[in-house]
Amino acid sequence: MGLDTIVKNGLMVTESGVLPAGQDIGISKEKISLIGYDLPENPETKIIDAQGAYITPGGVDSHVHLAQRNAPTGDTWETGTRSAVAGGTTTVLAFVSQTKEMTTLFPVLEEYHGKSRNQSYCDYGFHFILTNPTETILNQELPVIAKEEGITSVKLYMTYDLYQLSDKQLLETLLACRSLGLTTMIHAENGDMINFLIQGLERNANTAPFFHAISGPKIAEDEASYRAIRIAELVDAPVLLVHVSSDGAMKHIRDAQTRLLPIHAETCPHYLFLLSDRLANEEHDHFHGAKGGLLASTSSSP
Template sequence: MDFDLVVKNGQIVTASEILPLGLEIGVKGGKISCIGTSLPTTPATKVIDAEGAYITPGGIDSHVHLAQANSPTGDDWETGSRSAIAGGTTTIIAFASQERHEESLMPVLQDYHAKSRAQSYCDYGFHFILTNPTKHILQEELPILAEEEGITSVKLYMTYEPMKVNDRELLEIMLACRKLGMTTMIHAENSDMIALIIEGLEANGNTEPFFHSIARPRIAEDEASYRAISLAELVDAPILIVHMSSETAMGHVRKAQTRLLPVHAETCPHYLFLLSEEIKGKPHDHFSGAKHVCSPPLRHHAEDLEALWRGIANGTFTVFSSDHAPSKYDHPGGKKLGIVDGIPRFAKIPNGVPGVETRMSLLFSQTEACLSPDEARLGLPRFVQLTSTNAAKMYGLGGVKGSIAPGYDADLVIWHPGNKGECVISQNMLHHGVDYTPFEGMKMRNWPRYTVLRGQIVWDKDGGGVLGEMKYGEYLKRGKGQVVVGKTGGRAHGMLENERRYWMQ
């Protein structure tokens, strides 16, 4: 067989094991054709010598905000996807967002297709943010999105006045998604708790950026997470609670999982590496803490970070995403919207931090590839699960993305051997369109040497950087999501056997 690409002399990592050094990957027509030894090459075959380095599946970042109307200074598809491949991510799933007044999702979808078409360096798909879940949308439009457009996930907010849905709407959406095999993602914070605290902080003149972390306490996430799990249990619906930051909330998920409920969890780099101290800003610029304003907020104590690392290692978290939700800092329409008549107003600061490019390296640097077994936070197969394989399964890309095996897309990250990939994160090395990184100055123990998308080298750190073309990224029509944790069909606490049959339609 004539291969288009052969990757040799590397150590392949999958979600279940680390394969022996020396196996080669043969790629034909953008797919992995075989894994073997001494694969034949021709003068037309591109050969990559991994030099003993680890090879992992291309990253799937399943929580990315690009070109949204409510973030006009953030990344567009060109800059966001370029940043993704430079950091080892070959697939992103971003959000098409319905606004409250919109009574159909179809114009929103067409607008988002227009923004992304021929504008992406990597492969991509869409989630839909629902804010006005009418019966027409749930009964008529969601089936079209799932079956014809391959959009098989929605995101719901329990907070933010322009976007939040109430408990009844959550239940109705969960039921509709359950019938269609769609994944329901939930931003879980108690909106009324937050509103009450913000009013009190503002009345007392406490409006500096740091008070954002006071306004959204852990208990607001804890309560809403428990409520989201209870609602999902009532209607037997799989859910994913996104960007979790609280140990107690994570504990609710863990307890649900031990009961085999289909409850999945996601966390993000900023909740593993950063604390609320960052929001206080620099001595010469207190407002610079606005760079670290996100929701849920950064937490106060090192113990909070350690708790989440336990969830990373023990399987509580299903996916590790960036929640790349950027706004420029030094821009009147970006983070500095939080300065009103010269006075800092934390409630006006756009939420979110950039991170699509740094996500993979931040986590890889904590694995056994870079640290001794005693120091490593997680194993390499667990790294692959969190950054690629589980997202592929949950979001309907199983069998296509997320693994290194024959028949899968040839999406690969080839790391540097040994310590040759060490670097320090700085804004000037990154490829996003934002003017800062919250991880400035952090030392990485490795960085992707090559990123390969469907058999094409799109990133070569030591040989030109971004090599891919903006039009190479393809829109992905996704299938039904899989339940990765637990199972459907269980009965809720205290219910009779088959009790739901009396009221579920």
């Protein structure tokens, strides 16, 4: 077998552990063909000396916001994926975002293809954010997108006026996704609770960064997580609860998993360690507290 490239002198890490030293990686036509000792080489074989470094599979970041129309970020597809590759991430999954006035998914999907095509340094795919899951979209468009575009996941929201779905819409979408084998991600917070609190805080001029935490109490996440799980259970659909941050929500998830329900969850370090007291920092007219709130918000939502 002719090998185009051989990577030598590295320590290979697989899902089962670190392989014994001295093994090399043989690459043919841009794919790993062999792992072993004394791999055959010819004068045209390119040799890469890993110099004792660890060689790991490329990372997959399955929750990325890049050039999203209703969630502006500092990164474009070019800068974001260049940073990803620099950190060892070779695949990203970003979000195509439908807005409520859109009655079809195809134009916005083409728009996002236009943003990413020839702009990415790594492999990529899309999740679809559904904010207006009409009967036509669920029964006619989603099957086409799943089959022809390879998009196998959608994201739904239980909060934010621009995104929030009713319980009936959640049920209908979960059922449609279940029939297509799609993964459904859910942002689980009680939007009505949060809006009620925000209105009261603003009415009393409580708008300093610390009140960001007051407007989104744990109970809003706990209630919505429980409701999302029960809705999913009713239609026997798997769900992934995103950016989990409360112990109450985690308890609901563990209880569901104990009952062997297909309920999954993800979190990030800032949800676990960036506590509300960081927002109460009043130095420089709340500037430092605002930085804490910005970190939490831009990393988690939408």
